Amino acid sequence: MTADLTRNQNLVMKTLSGAEGPLSAYTILDRLRDDGLRAPLQVYRALDKLLEMGLVHRLESLNAFVACAHPHCHEQELIAFAICDGCGKVEEFSDDVVKERLDGWATSHRFRAAKTTIEIRGDCGGCTDRS
Amino acid sequence: MTADLTRNQNLVMKTLSGAEGPLSAYTILDRLRDDGLRAPLQVYRALDKLLEMGLVHRLESLNAFVACAHPHCHEQELIAFAICDGCGKVEEFSDDVVKERLDGWATSHRFRAAKTTIEIRGDCGGCTDRS
DNA sequence: CAATTGATGTAATGTCATAACATATAATGC
DNA sequence: GCATTATATGTTATGACATTACATCAATTG
Numbered sequence: 001m002t003a004d005l006t007r008n009q010n011l012v013m014k015t016l017s018g019a020e021g022p023l024s025a026y027t028i029l030d031r032l033r034d035d036g037l038r039a040p041l042q043v044y045r046a047l048d049k050l051l052e053m054g055l056v057h058r059l060e061s062l063n064a065f066v067a068c069a070h071p072h073c074h075e076q077e078l079i080a081f082a083i084c085d086g087c088g089k090v091e092e093f094s095d096d097v098v099k100e101r102l103d104g105w106a107t108s109h110r111f112r113a114a115k116t117t118i119e120i121r122g123d124c125g126g127c128t129d130r131s
Numbered sequence: 132m133t134a135d136l137t138r139n140q141n142l143v144m145k146t147l148s149g150a151e152g153p154l155s156a157y158t159i160l161d162r163l164r165d166d167g168l169r170a171p172l173q174v175y176r177a178l179d180k181l182l183e184m185g186l187v188h189r190l191e192s193l194n195a196f197v198a199c200a201h202p203h204c205h206e207q208e209l210i211a212f213a214i215c216d217g218c219g220k221v222e223e224f225s226d227d228v229v230k231e232r233l234d235g236w237a238t239s240h241r242f243r244a245a246k247t248t249i250e251i252r253g254d255c256g257g258c259t260d261r262s
Numbered sequence: 263c264a265a266t267t268g269a270t271g272t273a274a275t276g277t278c279a280t281a282a283c284a285t286a287t288a289a290t291g292c
Numbered sequence: 293g294c295a296t297t298a299t300a301t302g303t304t305a306t307g308a309c310a311t312t313a314c315a316t317c318a319a320t321t322g
Contacts, residue, residue: 006299006300006301007300007301008300008301009300024277024278025278025279026277026278026279038302038303039302039303039304040278040279040280041279041280041281041301041302041303042301042302042303044278044279044280045300045301060191060192060248060250061191061248063277063278063279063309080233080236082236082237082240082242082244084242085245091240091242093236095232095233095236097228097229097232098228098229098232098233101226101228101229101232102211102226102229102249102251105211105213105224105226106213106251106253109213109222109255109256110255110256110259111213111215111222111251111253111254111255111256112253112254112255112259113213113251113252113253114216114252114253114254115251115252115253116249116250116251116252117191117192117248117249117250117251117252118233118247118248118249119191119247119248120233120237120242120244120246120247120248121244121245121246121247121248122237122242122243122244122245122246123242123243123245124240124241124242124243125240125241125242128241128243137268137269137270138269138270139269139270140269155308155309156309156310157308157309157310169271169272170271170272170273171309171310171311172270172271172272172310172311172312173270173271173272175309175310175311176269176270194278194308194309194310263322264321264322265320265321265322266319266320266321266322267318267319267320267321268317268318268319268320269316269317269318269319270315270316270317270318271314271315271316271317272313272314272315272316273312273313273314274311274312274313274314275310275311275312275313276309276310276311276312277308277309277310277311278307278308278309278310279306279307279308279309280305280306280307280308281304281305281306281307282303282304282305282306283302283303283304283305284301284302284303284304285300285301285302285303286299286300286301286302287298287299287300287301288297288298288299288300289296289297289298289299290295290296290297290298291294291295291296291297292293292294292295292296
């Protein structure tokens with residue numbers, strides 16, 4: 001699975017996979033100090049590749065990164081995220097109807113979509129119960 | 132319209148309204164140096180209020196801000212943005228079906244949505260033609 | 263007119279991300 | 293093999309975005 005990754009890519013991937021929720025690049029860096037990583041760029045370069053491969057997602061509203069929840073079917077196209085502001089957990093889902101509607105808007109407006117971000121911030125059931 | 136805004140809020144609002152596209156907080160600051168603004172916080176505080184009032188939107192994928200395109204019907208709930216990477220222009224639209232689908236997901240997953248971000252990055256028709 | 267509330271000003275700091283340059287390692291073609 | 297190219301790595305410095313902490317000022321209210 002993490003077969004043809006380089007050393008740094010592997011380190012970053014494992015860190016994200018083992019995390020409870022999204023991590024910032026600098027948090028990843030901190031967790032990899034003992035493995036020899038010293039500069040932000042080492043993490044960002046690994047993240048860039050992992051993003052390209054679809055193994056990792058970037059959460060724009062958090063400036064943070066998560067391991068893809070469906071690592072086998074990368075290239076799902078149009079993934080939405082529900083991000084709990086209480087516990088930080090992230091749910092990943094996709095919806096064909098939403099995709100269809102946004103594609104439709106783009107087509108009718110001659111807009112060539114390259115990447116679409118859908119992020120819902122709020123509170124998950126567990127956190128609503130506790131509050 | 133910009134009636135009950137404070138001095139700084141008014142300055143920031145006018146800057147965004149007069150801009151071609153989204154502006155970063157620091158760009159806004161630069162454009163308001165002559166009006167006496169000196170620190171980022173002055174801009175961020177004004178932006179916070181304008182965001183609350185629905186007069187301004189934050190584009191998460193750009194870390195930038197735009198004046199609302201429909202300033203009279205604030206509180207549209209669930210606005211989507213198409214952001215052209217070529218010319219920087221932003222189109223604002225909403226889609227009830229998308230809203231319905233995302234609301235449906237949230238309800239069925241006991242997720243209490245507070246704010247939803249939808250941003251499509253790509254190239255607008257004009258920019259596709261030119262390239 | 264004291265007390266509260268909200269806006270403002272300023273400095274310092276924190277957080278996220280990339281540019282520029284040097285070096286190393288691996289794969290390819292001759 | 294060996295030069296060539298491409299990719300990965302390491303390091304320093306810097307740029308870009310955002311907030312904390314503290315002081316002051318003005319308007320409102322009881």
